[in-house]
Amino acid sequence: MNVIEIDNLTKVYPDGTKANDGISINVKRKEIVGLIGPNGAGKTTLIRQLLGLLKPTEGSIRVMGEDIMGNPDVIKRTLAYVPQYPLSFPSLRIKEVLEYVFRMRHGNAPREEMEKKISEALNPVGLEGASQFFGYQLSGGMEKSLLLAMALVQELPVLVLDEPTSMVDIVTKHRLWEAIRNSNREGILLASHDMNEVKALCDRVYLLVHGKIVASGTPADIVSMIKMPTEVRLIPQREIPSRILPKEHRKRGNLYELAFDTLEKALETVETITKSVGVSCLEIESPSFENLVINLIGRDGE
Amino acid sequence: MISPLIEMELKGMRLYKTFLFVNLLLMPFALLFMMIMNSGSRTPEDISYLVSGFIVVSLVSSFLGTLTNRVSNIFEPSVLELYSTLPPRISKVVLAQFLTYSILVLPQVLIGLVVILYYQGVSRINAPLLTLAFLLAFIELGTLAVAIGARIGNPYKAMAVTTILPWLLVVFSPAYYHSSLQVLYLNPVTHPLSCIRSAIGLQEVSPIPWLVSGVLTVIFTALAIRNVGSRYMLEKPF
Ligand SMILES: Nc1ncnc2c1ncn2[C@@H]1O[C@H](COP(=O)(O)OP(=O)(O)OP(=O)(O)O)[C@@H](O)[C@H]1O
Ligand SMILES: [Mg+2]
Numbered sequence: 001m002n003v004i005e006i007d008n009l010t011k012v013y014p015d016g017t018k019a020n021d022g023i024s025i026n027v028k029r030k031e032i033v034g035l036i037g038p039n040g041a042g043k044t045t046l047i048r049q050l051l052g053l054l055k056p057t058e059g060s061i062r063v064m065g066e067d068i069m070g071n072p073d074v075i076k077r078t079l080a081y082v083p084q085y086p087l088s089f090p091s092l093r094i095k096e097v098l099e100y101v102f103r104m105r106h107g108n109a110p111r112e113e114m115e116k117k118i119s120e121a122l123n124p125v126g127l128e129g130a131s132q133f134f135g136y137q138l139s140g141g142m143e144k145s146l147l148l149a150m151a152l153v154q155e156l157p158v159l160v161l162d163e164p165t166s167m168v169d170i171v172t173k174h175r176l177w178e179a180i181r182n183s184n185r186e187g188i189l190l191a192s193h194d195m196n197e198v199k200a201l202c203d204r205v206y207l208l209v210h211g212k213i214v215a216s217g218t219p220a221d222i223v224s225m226i227k228m229p230t231e232v233r234l235i236p237q238r239e240i241p242s243r244i245l246p247k248e249h250r251k252r253g254n255l256y257e258l259a260f261d262t263l264e265k266a267l268e269t270v271e272t273i274t275k276s277v278g279v280s281c282l283e284i285e286s287p288s289f290e291n292l293v294i295n296l297i298g299r300d301g302e
Numbered sequence: 303m304i305s306p307l308i309e310m311e312l313k314g315m316r317l318y319k320t321f322l323f324v325n326l327l328l329m330p331f332a333l334l335f336m337m338i339m340n341s342g343s344r345t346p347e348d349i350s351y352l353v354s355g356f357i358v359v360s361l362v363s364s365f366l367g368t369l370t371n372r373v374s375n376i377f378e379p380s381v382l383e384l385y386s387t388l389p390p391r392i393s394k395v396v397l398a399q400f401l402t403y404s405i406l407v408l409p410q411v412l413i414g415l416v417v418i419l420y421y422q423g424v425s426r427i428n429a430p431l432l433t434l435a436f437l438l439a440f441i442e443l444g445t446l447a448v449a450i451g452a453r454i455g456n457p458y459k460a461m462a463v464t465t466i467l468p469w470l471l472v473v474f475s476p477a478y479y480h481s482s483l484q485v486l487y488l489n490p491v492t493h494p495l496s497c498i499r500s501a502i503g504l505q506e507v508s509p510i511p512w513l514v515s516g517v518l519t520v521i522f523t524a525l526a527i528r529n530v531g532s533r534y535m536l537e538k539p540f
Contacts, residue, residue, distance in 0.1 A: 051387060052386055052533075053383065053534060053536040054536050055534040076387060080387055081383065083383050083384055089314065091313065091314050091315065091316045092313060104306070104388055134317075
């Protein structure tokens with residue numbers, strides 16, 4: 001059984017905009033799955049259908065094996081959600097917000113248990129020192145951290161996140177990633193713009209453009225899906241025999257500048273050079289994951 | 303299950319305590335005080351007439367206005383998203399708000415009633431009818447607020463409505479003046495006002511305001527339920 005199974009999902013808005021077009025994706029047990037795509041790709045539209053807020057024009061959505069059309073309450077029972085935009089609860093303290101969420105979820109559990117669960121949700125997101133802060137005292141990043149803590153304290157099997165670390169500084173970002181990674185859910189679906197985030201967290205990625213899935217696989221798969229020119233600059237310990245060198249190369253003093261079609265070929269050659277003559281200085285420039293995705297999306301948009 | 307939601311709504315107001323104190327207690331009671339101080343030359347009926355108007359104005363400005371605003375906040379897409387995965391149904395959250403603001407406006411209603419009792423005397427008041435009149439007024443105005451708030455779904459836009467609507471409803475109703483102008487009957491506030499006044503012996507008990515109030519209550523309730531109970535909350539037909 002898949003944790004989330006979306007099958008041939010199509011959403012046409014009343015004004016005719018086709019925001020999702022035959023999307024099929026799934027989240028298997030213990031997987032973190034990323035959904036990446038540019039603005040307007042249809043990520044939020046997909047999530048809103050998953051949350052039961054929009055009616056799919058076509059297709060089906062199953063969560064923990066149950067069809068959400070037939071069992072809308074499966075969403076409230078099994079799924080916790082971290083929204084894209086920070087919500088503020090200006091006159092509630094962080095601790096009170098979490099107490100309410102906990103009590104909504106677990107009724108009248110003993111106070112000690114509640115305190116324990118709340119601190120277990122606050123620690124990983126780094127808010128343990130701010131539990132008495134009022135909502136109006138929180139920064140945008142703290143508000144996002146609180147939203148993640150609210151999702152964690154419910155201890156539900158499925159976690160859905162829409163840009164969980166937008167507006168968050170880099171240190172906090174790493175902390176939140178750690179919290180998501182260690183949250184030990186049955187399955188996690190993460191919509192994001194942040195390629196580093198996807199690379200840091202996701203086992204698999206779907207690339208969504210204009211409402212369609214145009215690529216999927218591990219972050220590494222996506223990198224290898226497309227031939228990427230790679231440049232290598234190196235200073236060998238001894239002269240490099242010319243049979244090892246690629247066609248495209250230049251030598252300036254000790255420095256060799258080599259060009260390859262793909263990263264794989266570049267790495268192979270570098271390995272050969274290392275083994276045969278040794279390398280004392282090396283610089284590889286391969287497009288980042290981010291550039292790659294930009295490339296993919298750019299190509300597909302045409 | 304509903305009390306934690308009410309508690310949360312009340313706690314959420316802590317920041318605005320002074321604002322609420324002024325709006326829910328200080329200003330209304332200042333107004334009531336002036337009415338009473340100005341009562342020397344008036345008959346008890348006149349005073350009761352004004353105070354019953356005061357009660358309905360309180361319901362319109364404090365209860366309908368605030369409730370509309372709060373409900374519109376819940377119906378913002380981002381808040382709907384959050385609640386879609388939390389245990390309480392939206393209808394329950396809205397019901398909690400309805401009850402919270404009913405409780406908050408209660409002091410104005412009760413003190414107004416005490417003043418009326420003092421001037422009218424207990425014997426002229428038809429208690430069961432008065433209870434029914436208040437019940438109708440609360441439900442009619444509350445469901446109207448819910449229907450509007452859910453429809454607008456944005457507290458900033460709702461603000462525009464909640465600053466103008468109560469004024470219109472108050473100015474074009476015979477709350478503080480006598481009038482038999484036909485157009486005033488287009489105002490949904492005119493009818494519960496008549497119900498309350500007939501229950502405290504200020505006017506004949508006639509079935510018409512009761513019928514109209516009843517029908518309006520049914521219509522507003524249906525609208526509120528349609529907007530609050532719909533299956534796909536962001537799938538709005540407009
Ligand atoms: N209520 C609506 N009615 C009509 N079209 C809509 C509606 N909501 C979104 N759209 C359109 O659907 C498309 C997908 O929007 P969506 O918000 O799902 O994108 P997104 O991937 O979440 O973008 P972002 O990264 O900016 O959050 C866009 O073209 C958008 O304009
Ligand atoms: Mg979005």
